[in-house]
Amino acid sequence: DPLGPTVCVGEILVEIVATTVGEGFLKAQPLVGPFASGAPAIFISQCGRLGGKAAMVGAVGDDDFGRVNTDRLKRDGVDVSTISIDPDYPTGSAFVRYRKDGSRDFVYNIAKSAAARFGWSQTVADLINRSGHLHVMGSALSVASARAVIDRAVDIVKARGGTLSVDPNIRKELKLDEDTEHRFSELVAAADLLLPSGEELGRAAGVEGEADATRRLFEMGVKEIVLKRGAEGATYFGSQGDRIDAPAFVVEEVDPTGAGDCFGGAYLTCRRLGMSPQQALTYASAAGARNVTVLGPMEGAGTRQELDAFIASTERRR
Ligand code: ATP
Numbered sequence: 001d002p003l004g005p006t007v008c009v010g011e012i013l014v015e016i017v018a019t020t021v022g023e024g025f026l027k028a029q030p031l032v033g034p035f036a037s038g039a040p041a042i043f044i045s046q047c048g049r050l051g052g053k054a055a056m057v058g059a060v061g062d063d064d065f066g067r068v069n070t071d072r073l074k075r076d077g078v079d080v081s082t083i084s085i086d087p088d089y090p091t092g093s094a095f096v097r098y099r100k101d102g103s104r105d106f107v108y109n110i111a112k113s114a115a116a117r118f119g120w121s122q123t124v125a126d127l128i129n130r131s132g133h134l135h136v137m138g139s140a141l142s143v144a145s146a147r148a149v150i151d152r153a154v155d156i157v158k159a160r161g162g163t164l165s166v167d168p169n170i171r172k173e174l175k176l177d178e179d180t181e182h183r184f185s186e187l188v189a190a191a192d193l194l195l196p197s198g199e200e201l202g203r204a205a206g207v208e209g210e211a212d213a214t215r216r217l218f219e220m221g222v223k224e225i226v227l228k229r230g231a232e233g234a235t236y237f238g239s240q241g242d243r244i245d246a247p248a249f250v251v252e253e254v255d256p257t258g259a260g261d262c263f264g265g266a267y268l269t270c271r272r273l274g275m276s277p278q279q280a281l282t283y284a285s286a287a288g289a290r291n292v293t294v295l296g297p298m299e300g301a302g303t304r305q306e307l308d309a310f311i312a313s314t315e316r317r318r
């Protein structure tokens with residue numbers, strides 16, 4: 001990609017997972033972790049693993065939780081020179097426990113951790129000035145530090161002829177303030193690639209129903225939409241009314257966290273490497289499915305070789 005690396009901006013965390021299913025953290029219990037995490041970090045990890053040029057903007061603390069993340073991303077081939085190390089605040093963290101019904105209890109330390117303490121700097125400006133793609137997680141828009149970087153980066157990347165992808169990643173019930181909601185719509189309209197999951201499609205479009213929502217989004221200016229449906233697979237929509245359904249691979253789900261981020265990182269990277277939507281969709285579906293077979297939010301992100309082996313050896317649903 002002559003235009004330069006894919007950049008993702010946002011929270012970098014460790015995740016610590018309860019090994020038993022149940023309610024919350026009121027009792028002492030076995031835990032496993034720290035695992036490298038944070039939706040933007042998972043996305044960029046998958047980009048790097050697939051051989052795309054990739055860089056991450058964010059912050060960690062000067063502690064082992066931070067090093068778990070920077071070491072991991074470096075190994076994946078991600079440029080970590082724009083991850084700053086906060087001398088005063090610890091790395092962000094999320095403790096998670098699954099309940100019987102599949103829902104989750106969390107204890108977060110994000111807003112008051114290093115994860116939320118970074119901003120525009122000369123190093124960040126130098127990166128953005130040579131980058132070819134920006135990926136935005138909708139959830140990052142309500143974090144002031146990430147928002148400040150994204151707002152400046154979008155214009156620069158677009159002005160260079162670079163591209164933008166947006167994963168709404170906002171639960172339907174979550175109310176954004178008016179300003180953030182407006183900014184979200186602007187970013188959606190500017191997206192070359194939109195990666196909603198489930199009901200986020202209707203939310204991003206402002207109208208319900210797959211056909212109406214996709215039509216409205218193309219009218220707004222979106223170029224390409226890939227809808228994620230978990231174990232039900234995924235669908236590509238092109239602006240000319242073309243559509244490709246990708247059945248999910250049949251896997252045993254060990255840990256669903258990170259599937260959408262790996263899927264998005266793989267899809268975007270394959271497209272930037274010149275693959276067709278069909279081929280990118282196959283790699284993305286494999287990346288999402290493979291990731292849920294491994295404990296830890298990005299532990300199952302695959303290299304090209306690993307995904308090829310996975311695709312060759314795994315059945316797909318009909
Ligand atoms: P999250 O935000 O939790 O990371 P998401 O809702 O954004 O996830 P999903 O739809 O859960 O994204 O997953 C993305 C893709 O990964 C799916 O479209 C599918 O191709 C693949 N995938 C996810 N879960 C499974 C599964 N249990 N079995 C097979 N494939 C899966």
Ligand code: MG
Pocket residue numbers: 167169197260261
């Ligand atoms: Mg998602």
